[in-house]
Amino acid sequence: MPKLDESLLSDLPPFSLLERSQIREVLDHAVSRRYEEGTAIFREGHDADRFYMLLDGYLRVVRTTPGGDQIIVLHISPGQLFGIAPALQRDTYPATSIAAAESIALSWPVSLWSDFTTNYPGFATESYKTLGQRLGQIQDTLTEMATQAVEKRVACALLRLVNQTGRKTEGGIEIAFPVTRHDISEMTGTTLHTVSRLLSAWQKDGIVQSTRKHIVVTAPHRLVLLSGIEG
Amino acid sequence: MPKLDESLLSDLPPFSLLERSQIREVLDHAVSRRYEEGTAIFREGHDADRFYMLLDGYLRVVRTTPGGDQIIVLHISPGQLFGIAPALQRDTYPATSIAAAESIALSWPVSLWSDFTTNYPGFATESYKTLGQRLGQIQDTLTEMATQAVEKRVACALLRLVNQTGRKTEGGIEIAFPVTRHDISEMTGTTLHTVSRLLSAWQKDGIVQSTRKHIVVTAPHRLVLLSGIEG
């Protein structure tokens, strides 16, 4: 295993308050791994034996119903902790994490969790902040799902992707990892057919530009209007 | 202010590991208050200046959209901590809490949060366990909302109420606080009309028995079937 460089973590909030030597310790206990697109990092209901930090790539956090339907609960971007079930005193993961693009993550055994929270200033704080944000995000999604029509939900989902992972290109803001119509339908609780129709219509209107697994939002402001965020 | 009795807390998980004297300290810092049905304990977005323990009654946790629609995110039963935004490093409450029935709650200023978590064994653990359960619950609701048809969602919502707050009576299991058709529609993201029609049909089928603001489930097993929890 190659030695990991300290600069990997030194700017990330959970570790930004640490001394160089502490970061060294953290890295020395970490396992680094690469995940192919489509691979599961861990699965819902399994023993939560490790916690993670995403260094590069993007993840989908997914739940599956007994009936086999899937929904995408949220996405994870580089620099975020995930699989931090131990923070909530859970001994199993509450959802499945799948690499939405080729990804790299560090991980540590849960047995180190209490060491981290007690010895490393800012680590606990940041972890709980992350959880708080995620809880808020899920509540937002729930509220949206319960009250908004499909078109608005899809618009909101796209905007969320754009805000979290978008990068500017000529011609608009591009979503940084592969997304299919089907993925979006799983984020919004609709069918890929409906999503396809909506995206086609928006493309005709010049709001988005999309090819296979790839979406560029060309007129974000108009998408915001469609999303119905009233003042 | 009357002195609060130690037996109030001694059996509740967050405090069950404490010495008598510690419970005394906790109570001496607590403010006890009664809330009329329909009263807000705190509101979404406001400064999270206190955290709470529900002693008696029931609460609805509610979010409101810019458009004025409301949804009920979850319910809180006696013995549960709530308003524990500080645990997630939030400085505002992420939702509104309303007394669904006349209720009594203790509260403490957030400034005591870190004292509680560091000095009182088991308190932090239980708080985070509660959050973990709540996060799981919300994810369940989200998944359900995204994948299930209205009838199943309403069946699930009723079952959830029954499981959390139901008490056996002759003739079935009764939901322990006032619930309107409108409330159920806000739990399930549908209209009160649809809920009314469903309950009427179920009543005709002998599955529930309901009067104004009051529901008794007479055939829980059949409701489970309707809820579509497949093996």
Added chain:
DNA sequence: CGGCAATTTGAATAATATCAATTGTAGTGG
């Protein structure tokens, strides 16, 4: 007893899912 809130119910409508078939695109291996 009056009035408000909760509930019920019918009919019309619109949104979205379902069904079904086709086209397009990328990757694979001969």
Added chain:
DNA sequence: CCACTACAATTGATATTATTCAAATTGCCG
């Protein structure tokens, strides 16, 4: 390099569910 295959996307037609609109009824509280 091309054919083959698997996956992704499009699109029309139809079916259906649940909302919306509208109105009436019921029960409770003061």
